[in-house]
Amino acid sequence: MKKRRILATLMTAAMFATTLGGCGNSSGGTGASTNSNGNGGGSGSGKSDGVQEITWMFWDDLDATEDLISLGYKETIERFNKDYEGKYHVKPITTNLEEYYNKLNALVAAGDTPDVFIVSPGPQLTDYVEPGVAAPLDDYLNKDGWKDTFTSDAVFTQQTYDGKIYAVPLNTAAACCFYNTEMFEKAGAKVPTNWDEMITACDKLKAAGYTPITISAGTAWCLSMVAGYLCEAEGVELAKLADGSASWEDGKLESAATKLVDLSKYFQKTAAGDTNDVATANFYNEEAAILIQGSWVIGQINGSNPDFESKCGVFQFPGVDRIIAKSDSLCMSSTSKNPDGAAALIKYFTDDTAQKYTAEKGGKIPVTKVKYDEAAAPKQLSYVMDVFGKAKGTFGFYNESMPTTETGAHFDDTMVAVFLGDMKPAEAAKDMEDYYKANCRK
Amino acid sequence: MEKMLRNKKALLVFMLPAFLLFTLVLFIPIIQSVYYSLCEYKGMTKPVFIGFDNYKNLLHDKTFGIALKNSMFFLVFSCVSQLLVGLIYAAILTNIKKGRNLFKNIIYLPCVLSSAALGLLWLFIFGPKLGINQLLIKWGVEDPPLWLMSTKGTIPLPMWMIAFVSLWQFVGQSMMLYMAQISGISKSLMEASYIDGCTKPMTFRYITLPLIKPMVATAMSLNAIGSLKFFDLIWNMTTGGPNHKTEVLATHLYQQFKYFKYGYASAIGVVLLILCLLVTLFINKVVKTEQYEM
Numbered sequence: 107m108k109k110r111r112i113l114a115t116l117m118t119a120a121m122f123a124t125t126l127g128g129c130g131n132s133s134g135g136t137g138a139s140t141n142s143n144g145n146g147g148g149s150g151s152g153k154s155d156g157v158q159e160i161t162w163m164f165w166d167d168l169d170a171t172e173d174l175i176s177l178g179y180k181e182t183i184e185r186f187n188k189d190y191e192g193k194y195h196v197k198p199i200t201t202n203l204e205e206y207y208n209k210l211n212a213l214v215a216a217g218d219t220p221d222v223f224i225v226s227p228g229p230q231l232t233d234y235v236e237p238g239v240a241a242p243l244d245d246y247l248n249k250d251g252w253k254d255t256f257t258s259d260a261v262f263t264q265q266t267y268d269g270k271i272y273a274v275p276l277n278t279a280a281a282c283c284f285y286n287t288e289m290f291e292k293a294g295a296k297v298p299t300n301w302d303e304m305i306t307a308c309d310k311l312k313a314a315g316y317t318p319i320t321i322s323a324g325t326a327w328c329l330s331m332v333a334g335y336l337c338e339a340e341g342v343e344l345a346k347l348a349d350g351s352a353s354w355e356d357g358k359l360e361s362a363a364t365k366l367v368d369l370s371k372y373f374q375k376t377a378a379g380d381t382n383d384v385a386t387a388n389f390y391n392e393e394a395a396i397l398i399q400g401s402w403v404i405g406q407i408n409g410s411n412p413d414f415e416s417k418c419g420v421f422q423f424p425g426v427d428r429i430i431a432k433s434d435s436l437c438m439s440s441t442s443k444n445p446d447g448a449a450a451l452i453k454y455f456t457d458d459t460a461q462k463y464t465a466e467k468g469g470k471i472p473v474t475k476v477k478y479d480e481a482a483a484p485k486q487l488s489y490v491m492d493v494f495g496k497a498k499g500t501f502g503f504y505n506e507s508m509p510t511t512e513t514g515a516h517f518d519d520t521m522v523a524v525f526l527g528d529m530k531p532a533e534a535a536k537d538m539e540d541y542y543k544a545n546c547r548k
Numbered sequence: 549m550e551k552m553l554r555n556k557k558a559l560l561v562f563m564l565p566a567f568l569l570f571t572l573v574l575f576i577p578i579i580q581s582v583y584y585s586l587c588e589y590k591g592m593t594k595p596v597f598i599g600f601d602n603y604k605n606l607l608h609d610k611t612f613g614i615a616l617k618n619s620m621f622f623l624v625f626s627c628v629s630q631l632l633v634g635l636i637y638a639a640i641l642t643n644i645k646k647g648r649n650l651f652k653n654i655i656y657l658p659c660v661l662s663s664a665a666l667g668l669l670w671l672f673i674f675g676p677k678l679g680i681n682q683l684l685i686k687w688g689v690e691d692p693p694l695w696l697m698s699t700k701g702t703i704p705l706p707m708w709m710i711a712f713v714s715l716w717q718f719v720g721q722s723m724m725l726y727m728a729q730i731s732g733i734s735k736s737l738m739e740a741s742y743i744d745g746c747t748k749p750m751t752f753r754y755i756t757l758p759l760i761k762p763m764v765a766t767a768m769s770l771n772a773i774g775s776l777k778f779f780d781l782i783w784n785m786t787t788g789g790p791n792h793k794t795e796v797l798a799t800h801l802y803q804q805f806k807y808f809k810y811g812y813a814s815a816i817g818v819v820l821l822i823l824c825l826l827v828t829l830f831i832n833k834v835v836k837t838e839q840y841e842m
Contacts, residue, residue: 204787207806215591215810233808237592324697324789376676378790379697512807522791526699 157192158444160451163199163213163220165206174405175277175468178460186454194447203382204325214239219439221448225273227264227435228506229514234437235272241440242270246449255456255474264502265435273435276455277470279401280500281331281430282493284486287419289316289395298424301339301365308372311395318372320394322385323525326518327505329377332369332398333521334430334504335423336362344507350547354539363524363531370525378526390414398423400432401490404469408484420489422497429493431500433473509546516541578821581814589811602815611792612816615800619776621703622796623827625711626718626775627768633715634722634767639752641723642730652727656720663717667784670713671696674785696786699793706786706794714781718774722767729763730756765835772827776820797823 162183166176183196199220201209207230210223219239225231234240247253256262256275265273290297290307293314298304308318322328340362346352374380374394383406389397390411397403401420408415422429436455438448454460461476469484471491480488501507505514520537523529529537553559585602587595606612637655641648658666673679674695684692698705733756741751779798782788788795788803795803797820804813 208802211591211805211808215805215808237590239592323791324787326791376694376697378699379676379694379786510807512809515807519791526791528699528791 157195158447160194160196160222160442160444160447161199161220162196162451163201163206163210163223165201165203165224167200167202168198172406172409174409175402175464175470176405177409178405178463178468179455181463182454182460183451185459186451190447190450194444194450196451217441219441221439221442221444222451223437223439224434225437226503226506227273227275227433228502229508229511230506231265231273231435231437232267233511235267238440240272240437241442241445242272243274243438243449243452244271246453247271247274252453252456255476257473257475261433261473264433273437274452274456275433275435275473277402277461277464277468277473278431278433279470280490280494280497281335281398281400281423281432281503282420282490283423284389284397284399284403284407285419285421286389286392286395286417288417289314289392290419293395295395297419297421301425304424305368308369308396312372317374317388317394319369319396319398320374320380320385320388321377321398322380322382323373323377323522324379324384325382326515326522327503328382328385328399329366329525330505330518330521331400331430331503332423333362333366333517333524335398335426336365336369337504338428338501339365339425344504347542348509348546350542354542355535357535359535359538360531363521363534366521366524367531390418392417400430401486402434402468402470404484404486404490405467407486408469415485418486420486420493422493427498428501429497429499430503431494432503432506513541513546581817584811585814585818587811589814590808591810592808595811598811602812603819605812606815606819611795611800611803612797614792615795615797618703618707618794619778619796619798619823621707622711622714622775622778623772626714626771627831629711629715630719630722630771631764631768633719634726637719637723638726638730639756642727643748652724655723658717659720661717663780664784666713666717667781670709670781671785674709697790699790704793706790710782710785710794713785714775714778717781718771722771725763725767725770726760729760733759761835765831768831768835769828772831773824776824776827 164176164179166173168176168180168183171177180198183198186194187196199209199213210220213219214234225234225240231240253259261275261278262271265271265275285297289295289311293310293316295307295310295314296303298307311318321332337359340358342358342362343352347354370377374385374388377385380388386397386399386403386406387410388394390407392414407418436452438445438452442448456474458474458476461472461474462478464470465472465476465478465487466482467484469487469490471487471494472478503514505518508514508517517538520529520534524531524534584595586597586599588598588601589595641652644651675681676692676694676697680695681692693705695709696706737755737759738751741755746754777798778796779802782794782796782799783802786794788799792800797816801813801816801820804810804816
């Protein structure tokens with residue numbers, strides 16, 4: 107009997123090892139195959155026919171997507187492969203957005219960092235710069251006047267560490283309120299310019315039988331983006347919170363969270379579990395009147411329902427002077443075996459053809475001085491440009507402007523907890539303050 | 549056979565591949581994981597030894613608490629439900645002649661299908677715009693439940709739905725194990741009980757049940773380990789949401805990779821390992837079995 111128990115216990119351990127083994131690192135973490143940074147032996151590979159392979163990692167499936175920006179990236183890769191036929195060949199590694207960083211980090215930890223990968227500026231980029239995963243790109247940018255093609259050096263602000271540029275922005279997007287003009291008209295709602303008008307507009311839309319706002323709390327950063335705007339309206343200062351000269355419990359976050367709860371009465375019933383894609387589809391399928399989202403969504407809206415473009419208006423989130431802005435940025439692996447090829451690929455994403463596509467089809471703001479046909483660009487882009495022009499400045503996504511990626515995720519989760527009623531606004535403020543004291547302030 | 553077993557060289561040759569494979573693929577990674585659980589390890593830089601800090605942090609991690617509670621719920625639900633339903637299926641199917649193989653295959657079929665694909669299938673079935681809710685709306689239910697989105701209650705509705713899907717998927721495995729054991733019981737024992745005046749339920753209670761007890765312990769151990777390290781259905785149906793309400797230990801472990809917290813993830817893995825061992829020992833202790841001549 108005793109032997110059987112021992113055998114059963116051993117079998118249990120063996121079965122479980124398949125799960126636990128996943129936490130291990132095949133290279134032993136710092137074994138012979140690692141470089142001075144502890145990274146793996148490099149990415150990219152030589153092919154027998156002399157063509158060098160360049161891996162490029164992105165957060166959308168290029169073969170299945172309807173997003174016009176993603177399709178533009180696909181075109182750029184095809185153009186690069188054609189122009190460099192016989193020398194380089196790009197192999198895309200794609201996954202959905204929710205899984206992106208899990209997969210990228212697993213590749214990095216396994217010493218198989220893609221040659222080129224997309225990343226959000228802020229603490230997420232810092233995660234790759236500090237341990238030396240991302241390579242500085244100044245030498246390439248300063249060559250052949252590449253850097254001069256950008257609108258200004260300011261576009262590199264979020265990508266610069268100790269005076270070195272570690273990522274190249276591809277486009278800029280602003281977080282705005284997209285609205286269904288037809289629904290607004292039928293409900294007799296006006297475009298709101300302050301908080302009270304926003305609530306009035308939502309009341310009118312609701313009374314007319316429409317779902318006023320579609321949002322995703324299942325994809326936490328979507329809800330957190332709205333919370334970021336509400337915090338901005340209350341005067342929350344992230345830098346002071348990080349250095350300890352301000353407290354989350356000063357009443358500003360509590361007030362912002364209270365407004366979030368008030369606004370949540372106008373969300374679709376399924377907001378708690380809807381993903382970003384589902385919430386966006388609610389808007390372009392005309393099931394809700396307002397979508398608060400980054401302007402990258404223009405490519406998704408127009409790609410999925412081209413007829414909706416004429417009904418889609420844009421207004422700035424009410425009650426704030428500044429606007430949330432963000433850029434997609436490309437990094438190059440410091441262990442790339444084909445750094446010249448990788449840099450050439452990044453350059454293709456910022457050349458005139460790609461940047462014109464960005465504006466004229468994708469509806470995002472180009473980062474270079476390219477002249478694009480404004481008449482050919484989606485109408486929503488001109489509305490976004492108007493909002494941009496009237497804004498008194500920009501600020502980053504809240505979850506990407508905090509000291510670490512995990513702190514940003516904690517803020518997202520806290521705001522979702524407030525929305526779900528698991529936390530009261532005052533508790534959320536205390537929770538954030540406690541988290542900052544324990545993890546962010548020295 | 550005995551001659552071969554006396555040949556030590558032959559024994560070594562036969563055992564070496566399995567020994568090497570076990571050591572390289574299982575044993576070394578387990579030891580590594582235990583070591584990493586005592587380190588701050590980001591995967592890109594050298595691990596820094598921090599003692600039991602990762603384990604201490606687990607105590608303050610609210611999501612870990614939710615994940616532990618959900619894993620325990622899953623463990624109890626799976627063990628009890630699969631034991632009962634599996635036994636009922638096995639008892640019925642061993643007593644019917646017509647259609648036995650058909651029903652056996654139908655019940656066992658989900659076991660061999662991909663959990664990822666089944667997760668997506670059930671996601672659509674329980675989705676607010678497809679499946680069950682559309683039927684309910686058609687039948688006049690104005691506000692059908694949000695099966696995978698509700699967040700109320702100690703064990704929220706999505707956890708019950710996932711547990712139900714898991715029962716549907718894996719009950720066939722328990723049923724097959726019990727059927728195999730029941731088939732091994734000698735018919736003469738059954739006949740003797742009938743001669744002594746036993747009804748069919750009495751025969752099941754006094755003959756079948758005691759004789760399949762060893763298999764109950766085995767099936768429960770398999771269920772317990774399977775439910776503790778459960779991942780794929782949950783990941784595909786809710787990704788641990790809304791707001792971590794359906795997180796279990798395995799999904800919480802996986803979420804740490806996003807933040808390069810490989811040391812912390814290893815600590816969760818070690819907790820999982822210890823739980824698996826404890827639960828198996830507990831089951832073996834509680835389900836006391838005796839060997840009978842069948």
